[in-house]
Amino acid sequence: MASPKPPLPHHPVRGSTTGRPIMAILDLLGRRWSLRILWELRDEPLTFRALQGACDAVSPTVLQQRLKELRAARLISHDAGQGYGLSATARRLLPTLLALNDWAETWASEEEH
Amino acid sequence: MASPKPPLPHHPVRGSTTGRPIMAILDLLGRRWSLRILWELRDEPLTFRALQGACDAVSPTVLQQRLKELRAARLISHDAGQGYGLSATARRLLPTLLALNDWAETWASEEEH
DNA sequence: CTTTTGTGCTACTAAATATGTAGCACAGAA
């Protein structure tokens, strides 16, 4: 895996050189499994393998890569006892994720005619 | 580009067979440039090329692919005169995107010590 | 002590996806 640099605010990222925080997070969350990982950790910390199971057996290569990036961005932290869990910063993102979930429900109800 | 099926609610998607709407949207928005495209269209419709420019010269291949998926999901529509714009459904997602932007600002302020 | 189980993690090859460049057909304006 030729690992691209983890997107961080105030740094140029893939698709934007401005360093604007929104660009960094759009890059980070636009990578496969990033959003899903945050979603699966919304209730409680999970171990590497539990998280892997929750994400439909995502390959450990990518999971490891995403965890590394999310840790670099301080969105998740790793505690030897608990496993991987959302940081305080990431928990402030939870209402947004839940709003996304609510939105998805209405989106679904519109798809079915 | 071997195009994967566009994620839709009530259908199995990459990473989840449940058909739950949140899984479809996590798959869709987790593809490169998806979130960015919605973000760039937040204020007004853009033509293909304007959108391409806004997204840091993203290659037309991928842009075309994403637009196709987002149209299949009824998140964006194409009007001959206007270009590409958010659907009514997608506009209801805008507060969430703006919340993400706000969150990113505080996230950034925490990174710099 | 020896085995078993669970942890995080890595190497390696193959497949899928994104990138970059060039260019097409069409429409409207000059």
Next chain:
DNA sequence: TTCTGTGCTACATATTTAGTAGCACAAAAG
């Protein structure tokens, strides 16, 4: 007719992701 701008496509290349196997370590069980 020529010039722009539109949406879009082909193709070769590079990057990212997937899939499989397995490692070292630690704690618990036998």
